Amino acid sequence: MDPFSAEGELLNIHNAFHQGQYLTVIDFDISSLSTENKIPARVLQLRAQIAVGQAKEVLANIGKEGNAPDFAAVKVFAQYVSGSTSNAISEIATLVEAESENTTVQLLGGTVLQAAEKTEEALSLLGKHQGSLEAYEIRSFLHTTRPDADKALLHRIALIVQIHLQQNRTDLALKEVQAARKWAQDSLLVNIAESWVGLRMGGERYQQAFYVFEELAQAPSTSATKSLVGQAVAELHLGRFPEAEAALQQAIQKDPSDIEAIANSVVLKVISGKDTSEHTSNLEAIAPEHPLLVDLQEKSSFFDQAAGKYSAKVAS
Known part of the structure; x- marks a missing residue:
C-alpha cells in the first residue's frame, strides 16, 4: 500500500508539511508508525523545525537520529540554512557521490545546490534515474517502484518546477506539471505546483x-x-x-x-x-x-549613478 495514499499512515503529516503547517508536523506523533515510515516522517519533522527557524537546534541534535543517509542530508541542509554554506556545499557533494539514489539526499541536496546557484548540478541530481517524463508514467502505472516512489517523484518534480520557474523557463515547469498530473491527479503537491506555474503564466490561470x-x-x-x-x-x-x-x-x-x-x-x-x-x-x-x-538596493544604486551624470542648471 502506498504510505501516502488515502489509507496511508504518512498522508496527514505529508499534507501538513506541504500546506506549511510546520508546528503540526513537529508535534505529530510518529511513535505508532511502521518502521519503514518512521525515517521519512522524522525527516519531515526535522525539515519543519528548520522551516520555523530551528536549524541550529536540528544541528545540535541530529547526531541522535541515527546513521541513515536521510539524516546526513538533513544535517547538510541545516548547515546551509544556518550560514555554513561552503561546508554544506562541500559535504553535499560527498554525500551525493555516495548516496545519489536516496530520495532525501536528492531532494535536500538539490535544494542546497540550487540555493548555491548550481542549477545544472541540482537538476542533474533531481533527475537521477527518472529517465524521461514518459518513464514517470510507465513506472507509476506498472507499479515497478518502491511503495513510496510515486510520492518521492512528486517531491522531486515540485522542486524541479521551482527551479525552472527561477530560470524563467515556464515552458519546462509546465511540462513537468502536466506529466505529473497524468498519474497523480488528486495530489496536493501537484495542485500547488500547478498553481505556482499558473501565477507565472497569467490570464485565467x-x-x-x-x-x-x-x-x-x-x-x-x-x-x-x-x-x-x-x-x-x-x-x-x-x-x-x-x-x-x-x-x-x-x-x-x-x-x-x-x-x-x-x-x-x-x-x-x-x-x-x-x-x-x-x-x-x-x-x-x-x-x-x-x-x-x-x-x-541595486535599482536605487543604478538610479543614483544615472542621476549623477546630470547636474542642476539654474537659468540666470
Whole structure:
C-alpha cells in the first residue's frame, strides 16, 4: 500500500508539511508508525523545525537520529540554512557521490545546490534515474517502484518546477506539471505546483491558482501562512488589493516574522501607493539579504549613478 495514499499512515503529516503547517508536523506523533515510515516522517519533522527557524537546534541534535543517509542530508541542509554554506556545499557533494539514489539526499541536496546557484548540478541530481517524463508514467502505472516512489517523484518534480520557474523557463515547469498530473491527479503537491506555474503564466490561470490557495488558506484544518501568502499573491495578480491585504494581514497575525508575508506586503504597499517603511524595516531586520531588498538596493544604486551624470542648471 502506498504510505501516502488515502489509507496511508504518512498522508496527514505529508499534507501538513506541504500546506506549511510546520508546528503540526513537529508535534505529530510518529511513535505508532511502521518502521519503514518512521525515517521519512522524522525527516519531515526535522525539515519543519528548520522551516520555523530551528536549524541550529536540528544541528545540535541530529547526531541522535541515527546513521541513515536521510539524516546526513538533513544535517547538510541545516548547515546551509544556518550560514555554513561552503561546508554544506562541500559535504553535499560527498554525500551525493555516495548516496545519489536516496530520495532525501536528492531532494535536500538539490535544494542546497540550487540555493548555491548550481542549477545544472541540482537538476542533474533531481533527475537521477527518472529517465524521461514518459518513464514517470510507465513506472507509476506498472507499479515497478518502491511503495513510496510515486510520492518521492512528486517531491522531486515540485522542486524541479521551482527551479525552472527561477530560470524563467515556464515552458519546462509546465511540462513537468502536466506529466505529473497524468498519474497523480488528486495530489496536493501537484495542485500547488500547478498553481505556482499558473501565477507565472497569467490570464485565467490566476483565478485557478486563487481557488487552490484560498481553499487551503480559509479552511481551519489547512490554513497556514504559506497558503495565505499564496492566496494574497493570486489576489494581487487579479487586481483585488483589499482582499490581498486582508490575506497578508492574516498571515502576519499567524506569524509576525514570516518573511514572504512581509515581503509581499511591501510589494502590495508599493502597488497601492502607500508607505512601505514599516514593512521594509521589518524585512531588513529579519532577512537583510532577501531578493526583494537586494533588487531594491541595486535599482536605487543604478538610479543614483544615472542621476549623477546630470547636474542642476539654474537659468540666470
